[in-house]
Amino acid sequence: MTRKAQGERTRKAILETAVHIASAEGLEGLTIGRLALELSMSKSGLFAHFGSKEELQVATVEAARAIFIREVIKPAFEATQGLLRLWKLCDIWLTYVQSGVFRGGCFFAAVAAEFDSRPGPVRDRIAEIMKEWLSTLRNAIVEAQTAGHLNKEIDATQLAFEFNSLELGANWAFQLYDDPRAFKRAREAILERLNRYATAAGGPLLSSKPRSRRARA
């Protein structure tokens, strides 16, 4: 491998670990010394990859976004556009958080709460990415309406807000009480709403819930 490629490989390894630490201890609790220790490398060697702590934080946020897209967005988009894709977006999100790949649960829920009162580029990027997610959710709702699966009268922004809230609520309860029933409750609430607003054409899509979910990359 070339010398240059080695640098990027290291950077990737650093960020991989950084995302895990930050999801649990926050982006501020993510110290360079701690990170270096975990990776068995020197502080200065690690630091050179970023130039400042803030840049490390932004890069970590970006890495978390890539993981989220790979693990949640992409698999959900394998479903056909409409009610099924909307449901999958919610369902896979919940499954992903529940799986416990990150010690601190949803990375963005954690760092959003941490940085919401801390102006700067880190906060701005986090806000952008979460808006991106909210838009994805909203778009899926509108598409389900266009496809004739969902009542066209309902307010897509309102419904997206509610789904996002239920997901955040499930993450919150799971992190605090380690109670997986929170995910069941969120799913129940979301499904209840989807079923209530579903048209005759859309309803059957949800009853045929696929039992085995393949989350390929």
Added chain:
Amino acid sequence: MTRKAQGERTRKAILETAVHIASAEGLEGLTIGRLALELSMSKSGLFAHFGSKEELQVATVEAARAIFIREVIKPAFEATQGLLRLWKLCDIWLTYVQSGVFRGGCFFAAVAAEFDSRPGPVRDRIAEIMKEWLSTLRNAIVEAQTAGHLNKEIDATQLAFEFNSLELGANWAFQLYDDPRAFKRAREAILERLNRYATAAGGPLLSSKPRSRRARA
């Protein structure tokens, strides 16, 4: 005033400031030096009131609980038990967060996210208090059912989870996007559910929403 009373007065003033700082910067970002500076007193003089940072954190959590009870729980409990009290618990909570008394929004939402992966007495106390709140919400639902205002078939725990999620979601959106419509959305979602599950006796209680809300202590 006695020498002893002076000590408690100072302690109270410290905690008042501490709650405000912690709601924005977190309980870890709440440093003793910063706190002393803000109160124009020495680090050591302030420190003597608590003995350790962890005790300061626990005391701050306790102070926040007292404020929450005074500003949200008590006013809501002035309403008669039943559907109206349940609604007031949600409504006043949202109003209180929206009012912006704390720079960081809901104190407990902030510190729960910060400490959910940090074992210790601080985390334990936060979890207890939030469970207390969830129970209050659940009890209000059950009471509304007993009073014949709300359909007895519905799962109180499930509904409490949903209401709490919507409140957290509103707080999250407001902190991140400074958009007060989030509160409108949360209210709409909660009211929609209350109206749907309300009995003939309960329904009228909500339509006579009092316009002027007095939040006396």
Added chain:
DNA sequence: TGGTAAAACGAACGTTCGTGCTATATACTC
């Protein structure tokens, strides 16, 4: 094989953190 540039290191910087120890004001008791 010697030169070059990227990558990682080790040591130190100045600052801030939480936390002790000691001293000095202040108010209450006898």
Added chain:
DNA sequence: GAGTATATAGCACGAACGTTCGTTTTACCA
């Protein structure tokens, strides 16, 4: 008014923080 307990201040500590600097190791190219 002397004695005592409480409240606050001053100063210093060891550790950890982000950051900088000069050096050494590594892998490619001529």
